[in-house]
Amino acid sequence: MEITWTERAIEKVNEQLEGRKGHFLLKYETEGCGCVMSGVWNLFVESEVPDGVKLWETNVYPVYINPNHEVFLDELLIIDYTDGARTFQLKSPNQYLNPMMSCRIGV
16 A cells, blocks of 8 residues: 655645654544444544554655454545645545544644
8 A cells, every 4th residue: 555645735734743752543433423434534643653553654754543343444545735635634545534524632
């Protein structure tokens, strides 16, 4: 799997971090979705790395992902930011995995 951050996503995440440091996690959330197949990807910045996650190198910020959820991802991923909706996006050349992805900063 290859993950790339766009320049706009890098700018916006740096603004939101305000100099704080943390670990980036892509989490597949299923609570309230009905079943595991209807989950939603969201981005988190946390001070601690949870047990059982796998590190993926990217062009700028490494990202941790639960290996049990990798089946829901495409081989090429892009973390982007859209000014129109003022939100992050997780997409691939084939689809949007979450066109309105939140970035929750817990550090």
